[in-house]
Amino acid sequence: MAALTGLERVSGGSSRPRVWRGAVFLLAAAYFLIPLGASLWYTIYTPATGVSFAAYGSLWTADGFVPSLLLSLSLAVATIVLVLLLALPAMLAVRLFAPRLRPLMEVLCTLPLVVPPITFVAGIGTSLRTGTDVLAPTPFWATLIAVQDPAFPVVLVLAYVVLVLPFVYRSLDAGLRTMDVRTLVEAARNLGASWPYVLVRVVVPNLRSALASASFLTLALVLGEYTVASLLGYEPFAVWIVTVAGSKGQLSVAVSIISLLLIWLLLLAVSSAFGKEKGK
Amino acid sequence: MNRSGSKGWLGALPLLAFFALVFGVPAIALVAGAFTADGRPSLANLSQSLQGGYLVAMLGSVKLSAVVALLGAVLGTFLAYAVVTSRLTFLREAVLTASGVLANFGGVPLAFFWIATLGNSGVVSGLVGLPSGSLYTFWGLVVTYLYFSIPLMVLVMAPALDGLRPQWREAAANNGATAWHYWRFVALPVLTPSMLGGVVLLFGSAFSAYATANAMVGTVVPLVTLKIASALTGDVLIGYENIALALSLDMVVVAGLVMAIYLPLQKRSSRWLH
Numbered sequence: 378m379a380a381l382t383g384l385e386r387v388s389g390g391s392s393r394p395r396v397w398r399g400a401v402f403l404l405a406a407a408y409f410l411i412p413l414g415a416s417l418w419y420t421i422y423t424p425a426t427g428v429s430f431a432a433y434g435s436l437w438t439a440d441g442f443v444p445s446l447l448l449s450l451s452l453a454v455a456t457i458v459l460v461l462l463l464a465l466p467a468m469l470a471v472r473l474f475a476p477r478l479r480p481l482m483e484v485l486c487t488l489p490l491v492v493p494p495i496t497f498v499a500g501i502g503t504s505l506r507t508g509t510d511v512l513a514p515t516p517f518w519a520t521l522i523a524v525q526d527p528a529f530p531v532v533l534v535l536a537y538v539v540l541v542l543p544f545v546y547r548s549l550d551a552g553l554r555t556m557d558v559r560t561l562v563e564a565a566r567n568l569g570a571s572w573p574y575v576l577v578r579v580v581v582p583n584l585r586s587a588l589a590s591a592s593f594l595t596l597a598l599v600l601g602e603y604t605v606a607s608l609l610g611y612e613p614f615a616v617w618i619v620t621v622a623g624s625k626g627q628l629s630v631a632v633s634i635i636s637l638l639l640i641w642l643l644l645l646a647v648s649s650a651f652g653k654e655k656g657k
Numbered sequence: 658m659n660r661s662g663s664k665g666w667l668g669a670l671p672l673l674a675f676f677a678l679v680f681g682v683p684a685i686a687l688v689a690g691a692f693t694a695d696g697r698p699s700l701a702n703l704s705q706s707l708q709g710g711y712l713v714a715m716l717g718s719v720k721l722s723a724v725v726a727l728l729g730a731v732l733g734t735f736l737a738y739a740v741v742t743s744r745l746t747f748l749r750e751a752v753l754t755a756s757g758v759l760a761n762f763g764g765v766p767l768a769f770f771w772i773a774t775l776g777n778s779g780v781v782s783g784l785v786g787l788p789s790g791s792l793y794t795f796w797g798l799v800v801t802y803l804y805f806s807i808p809l810m811v812l813v814m815a816p817a818l819d820g821l822r823p824q825w826r827e828a829a830a831n832n833g834a835t836a837w838h839y840w841r842f843v844a845l846p847v848l849t850p851s852m853l854g855g856v857v858l859l860f861g862s863a864f865s866a867y868a869t870a871n872a873m874v875g876t877v878v879p880l881v882t883l884k885i886a887s888a889l890t891g892d893v894l895i896g897y898e899n900i901a902l903a904l905s906l907d908m909v910v911v912a913g914l915v916m917a918i919y920l921p922l923q924k925r926s927s928r929w930l931h
Contacts, residue, residue, distance in 0.1 A: 398739045401736055405807075409755070409804070412771060412804070415780035419773035419774075419779070419780050420773075462671075463675055464672060466669070466671065467668060470667070474668075478669055485672075485673075485676055487920075490861075490916070491861075491909075491916045492912065493882070493905075493909070494865060494867070495865065495867050495882045495885050495905070495908075496687065496905035496908050497680075499687060499889055499902055500687035503898065504686040507686060535679045538679070539676070603765050603868035608889055608890065615765050615868070618765055618769075619765055619871075626773075630773045633767075633769040633770055636762075640762055641758045644757050644758055
């Protein structure tokens with residue numbers, strides 16, 4: 378009866394807890410699976426036409442689908458590049474040279490989690506408006522206008538970098554913990570490697586899975602982001618879905634199912650990226 | 658190393674500068690705008706943001722988030738406990754994987770899921786004879802938000818419950834403790850920081866949610882995020898922007914208070930569970 382090594386699992390001794398557990402699983406399964414099944418049924422069945430997969434087929438030809446998806450994807454790529462270029466050197470610098478900056482870094486990278494996105498948008502919108510008024514006579518005005526170009530709104534990339542920073546920080550921090558950065562960098566520097574060489578050939582290869590998971594998380598976040606984009610008046614993917622929902626109910630639910638599958642695939646990619654690291 | 662890298666901390670400079678610009682400037686604009694009315698410094702926006710319809714919306718948001726956080730925490734803890742004590746490995750893996758996916762499933766798609774299920778022309782609402790419009794209410798939002806809150810709680814609680822050593826239960830039993838004593842004096846005190854941390858996390862995510870509520874209820878249920886959005890997008894009179902900023906400031910204060918509880922708790926919870 379007594380566990381000797383602490384490795385044994387606690388087993389529900391009597392049969393009563395097992396009934397209780399079964400009930401919990403049944404209720405949970407009902408709550409989580411019924412909406413899933415109902416949504417699927419909603420997309421493939423109408424009383425008029427019966428069962429058909431037309432909603433999924435019409436997706437690719439729907440007006441605005443391709444441009445909005447392309448916009449979201451290019452925003453995601455730009456966000457990933459910018460956030461990694463900013464965060465990786467900063468985290469390395471703090472680790473190697475300025476450990477006293479570490480608490481500051483931690484606070485900065487947690488702050489975006491505390492601030493609800495909608496309040497962040499309110500702040501951005503106000504600064505853009507006042508900025509346009511104040512900077513009108515200066516050359517910066519053109520920059521401010523370029524940043525808000527509807528074809529590729531740089532302002533969204535900037536906002537997304539802030540929003541994903543907590544998640545990127547956590548994955549990179551976890552990755553940096555698994556390697557002895559100081560020794561690796563010192564060894565490379567003593568052998569005469571330049572700083573860019575150290576970064577590209579020593580640090581990045583060791584962080585491959587952490588970088589991959591940070592990128593996938595960013596991709597998932599940017600593809601699903603609605604609040605910032607819609608309130609600043611742009612139409613990437615998540616905003617387009619709402620626009621199309623008014624006229625095509627089935628289509629919007631079909632896109633929702635696809636986005637659930639996408640999240641699942643991206644998280645699978647994240648966990649396999651970290652799984653490989655553990656296996657090493 | 659130290660000599661050659663004396664300027665190494667400069668690597669942190671781009672991120673700090675970026676943060677100061679992209680996060681700092683909007684934060685200053687937010688605070689400045691919230692305290693400005695008719696071009697003059699004033700508390701009028703803030704006092705107005707805590708009156709009438711705005712106060713109702715703020716209280717509605719707090720109430721919704723509190724209900725979702727408490728229900729989600731209790732139900733999520735039960736589910737996590739069922740999973741952790743289950744000897745069926747595949748069930749455990751399945752629930753934890755599904756929790757990882759569903760905890761990240763929010764925003765607009767979540768709203769459409771529930772509209773397709775329990776909305777006015779939903780698949781299930783016809784079967785159970787749900788009255789028209791009952792999804793687009795306070796409790797409809799609660800049911801919807803639990804879809805990502807319960808999985809989030811499972812993810813928080815599963816490692817904590819896993820950390821409860823069987824030996825503790827046995828030591829308690831050897832000393833004559835009943836199951837109730839064990840839970841009251843051993844397990845719950847160890848779990849409390851994780852549970853409270855989970856409640857706070859759930860509260861925060863429900864409090865700042867905008868996309869789901871906007872796609873689902875529009876302005877039927879008064880919520881502070883919806884008020885801010887309608888004041889910002891200017892379907893009301895000009896000059897209401899600063900009220901939106903004041904409301905935003907109120908939100909940040911509430912969210913900040915909530916996080917101030919969460920962060921120390923998270924540090925404490927790692928004391929026992931490793």
